[in-house]
Amino acid sequence: MESITLGQNGPIVTPLCIGTWAWGDRLFWNYGKEYGLEELQAAFNASLEAGITFFDTAEVYGFGVSEELIAQFMQKKDQKVQIATKYGPFPWRITGQSVADALTESLKRLQVQKVALYQVHWPFAFLMSQETLMNALADEVERGRIAAVGVSNYSASQMREAHQILARRGVPLAVNQVRYSLLTRQIESNGIFNIARELGVTILAYSPLAQGLLTGKYSVIGSTTPSGARKLDSRFSKEGLQKIEPVISLLCQFGEKYNRTPAQVSLNWLIAQGNVIPIAGAKTAQHVRDNAGALGWRLSDDEITQLEEISRPWLN
Numbered sequence: 001m002e003s004i005t006l007g008q009n010g011p012i013v014t015p016l017c018i019g020t021w022a023w024g025d026r027l028f029w030n031y032g033k034e035y036g037l038e039e040l041q042a043a044f045n046a047s048l049e050a051g052i053t054f055f056d057t058a059e060v061y062g063f064g065v066s067e068e069l070i071a072q073f074m075q076k077k078d079q080k081v082q083i084a085t086k087y088g089p090f091p092w093r094i095t096g097q098s099v100a101d102a103l104t105e106s107l108k109r110l111q112v113q114k115v116a117l118y119q120v121h122w123p124f125a126f127l128m129s130q131e132t133l134m135n136a137l138a139d140e141v142e143r144g145r146i147a148a149v150g151v152s153n154y155s156a157s158q159m160r161e162a163h164q165i166l167a168r169r170g171v172p173l174a175v176n177q178v179r180y181s182l183l184t185r186q187i188e189s190n191g192i193f194n195i196a197r198e199l200g201v202t203i204l205a206y207s208p209l210a211q212g213l214l215t216g217k218y219s220v221i222g223s224t225t226p227s228g229a230r231k232l233d234s235r236f237s238k239e240g241l242q243k244i245e246p247v248i249s250l251l252c253q254f255g256e257k258y259n260r261t262p263a264q265v266s267l268n269w270l271i272a273q274g275n276v277i278p279i280a281g282a283k284t285a286q287h288v289r290d291n292a293g294a295l296g297w298r299l300s301d302d303e304i305t306q307l308e309e310i311s312r313p314w315l316n
């Protein structure tokens with residue numbers, strides 16, 4: 001299995017991360033109805049079997065249940081796992097101590113002493129300044145409870161500011177976790193992608209399959225409909241699905257050539273951008289096994305360009 005360093009000198013992780021937002025989440029996803037504990041346990045085990053040991057979670061996912069499930073699954077396996085979790089800068093969290101307290105709770109739910117990566121979930125910290133927030137995170141690196149610091153949903157300038165504050169403490173900003181896929185390419189046009197590269201910040205690409213759209217299983221002619229809150233998302237409407245047809249068709253064409261699925265081709269394209277680790281959300285072992293097939297091969301330069309060209313409508 002290849003590996004990637006998070007940021008300049010952070011933990012070394014697998015080039016694909018498993019997303020666990022749906023683990024225990026009943027608000028957006030349909031945890032407990034279409035899938036449950038058994039499927040998630042199987043998904044976790046399938047990840048380790050495929051050599052993927054990097055998992056992304058957050059204190060808010062399933063109101064802590066995602067972290068608890070990871071702990072439960074880890075205990076049944078004797079294998080080193082790297083966890084990225086997130087701090088929610090809620091308006092009532094106004095002092096640096098709230099970072100330490102939230103981390104203590106996450107570590108308790110995860111039943112570990114330390115996580116590989118601790119990320120600020122979104123940039124609006126209300127009454128807490130970025131100065132206070134970043135310094136509290138740097139304190140935790142010094143305390144040894146987090147190996148690396150990340151941010152999420154930060155703009156190019158917010159990422160630069162976070163990077164500067166941390167640099168004064170000698171702590172590199174390791175990642176910016178942002179939405180990025182063939183159907184959401186704004187980070188290439190709004191400066192995030194280039195500045196991340198300049199600063200040595202790794203991009204963790206969330207919703208890399210556009211929440212299932214890039215798997216090709218949702219189509220105008222097919223009968224599969226999305227579960228949960230995606231039912232209200234216009235991208236899954238007939239018009240939305242018609243719009244993405246040319247992208248899906250090219251993914252299928254390349255997939256046939258390499259005997260790969262559209263999901264695998266989509267993730268391979270993201271990895272080919274360099275400095276990008278996709279976080280593929282999974283609810284079943286089958287999802288994990290399929291997505292793991294994005295690794296160990298590479299689209300040709302010409303195919304990467306063709307996918308870039310066909311997805312230009314999603315650059316802005």
Ligand SMILES: NC(=O)c1ccc[n+]([C@@H]2O[C@H](COP(=O)([O-])OP(=O)(O)OC[C@H]3O[C@@H](n4cnc5c(N)ncnc54)[C@H](OP(=O)(O)O)[C@@H]3O)[C@@H](O)[C@H]2O)c1
Pocket residue numbers: 018019020021022056057121152153177178205206207208209210211212213215217226227263279280281282283286287288290291
């Ligand atoms: N930082 C943030 O603000 C933020 C925001 C969103 C997500 N994230 C992170 O990113 C992760 C992934 O994002 P996401 O879950 O929104 O989107 P995603 O990874 O693009 O899509 C995940 C969904 O696609 C379907 N799927 C995945 N692999 C498949 C396969 N091989 N074949 C068929 N269907 C497949 C599954 O749903 P169905 O089977 O029901 O279609 C799955 O739940 C999250 O779990 C979370 O860790 C972070």
